[in-house]
Amino acid sequence: MNEQKSFQDNSLGSLFLVPTPIGNLEDMTIRAINTLKEVDLIAAEDTRNTGILLSHFEVSTKQTSFHEHNKAEKIPELINKMQAGMKIAQVSDAGTPSISDPGKELVQAAIEAGIAVVPLPGATASTTALIASGLVPQPFYFYGFLARKGKQRTEEITDLSNRSETSIIYESPFRVLKTLVDLKEIMGSNRQIVTARELTKIHEAFVRGSIEEVESWFMEHEPKGEFVIMISGKDDTSIMELTDEQIKLRVQQLIDDGQKPKEAIKEVALLIQRPKNEIYDIYHEL
CATH class of the missing domain: 3.40.1010.10 (Tetrapyrrole methylase, N-terminal domain)
Incomplete structure (x- = not known):
């Protein structure tokens, strides 16, 4: 060397x-x-x-x-x-x-x-947004842009959902709402997130709250400018936050993305730390 x-x-x-x-x-x-x-x-x-x-x-x-x-x-x-x-x-x-x-x-x-x-x-936008987010700044995990669709995107969000660090992603204004919907579907509605847009410019703005609250805000306010989205790390309060309906949707999304039902059920069970047989029963409505 x-x-x-x-x-x-x-x-x-x-x-x-x-x-x-x-x-x-x-x-x-x-x-x-x-x-x-x-x-x-x-x-x-x-x-x-x-x-x-x-x-x-x-x-x-x-x-x-x-x-x-x-x-x-x-x-x-x-x-x-x-x-x-x-x-x-x-x-x-x-x-x-x-x-x-x-x-x-x-x-x-x-x-x-x-x-x-x-x-x-x-x-650099990531750390500029992070220090004003109010989320735990260290350690953090910078990911950048997510895949736009398909199995890879699902796997990326699933990985982020399981991280204990604050995660940082970038997003364009045209896909912010879709990303919030996907985050909610996989992480649940209560995970705390912060969005930052137009950093260092006149219209710089932060929106803080649960995924559901931030999604609702942007349904009423058109996203504009380039976004940094920061996601709080997984903790004990985020493990059991998926409802039965969200569990069924999550399993079905994985199957639609090409996984076998058994693999999809196993992945969701690992995600929310519940027994596989419970996820099987919920998905099949037993």
Whole structure:
């Protein structure tokens, strides 16, 4: 194993991971601005969005596009440039690169090529929301975006429902209500959650309460902006909160997602810590 020294002098360039504001431009750090001015090239998720930021801070460094859809062809090109001595800054549209944004593959390639990777601290929506949530902040489990549908989504939510830590997910305004419905179906209606939207912006807002209360609120108030949803950890009060009807629906959802009835009943029994024969009787209405 070799120690990486980010500021070593050598013939290779460096990769700087530069966070950008998640809303409020005043959250841009002095170091981040100076780094963007001093590097030779900025690899941006969307050059138009980053261009607005650069113009605001009077940064004239050239940009190149680097995103999820062109990373396979761009990574070798960027690595070659850094091996030739260039210093490159990588930015996403908002927040910290690699956290639910492009970046990790370029980081891995740079490390493999012996190029120094220099991370800058800065804005990230998950911890910004967490510290104001009122939920237990440590330990926490950051998940990011859930799968949109199917068995994988069900398994992901089931895993989150069994975690003792506060869990953090991201969601778009168009799927917030669906996600709340899915959370309630699997976790029950009483689990405490907090939603945060438009963080650091004028319309920043938090909604706190049980899943059912938060769902009811958003049925009357249209979700707007990007969301962070924080879910309280599982405790003794959340184990037995599913009604018989919710148990039947949960088992049926797992069967619809492709599981055999026996496997679905076993999973639900484990979820709510009740005997399998009880879940079998409830599902079959015996």
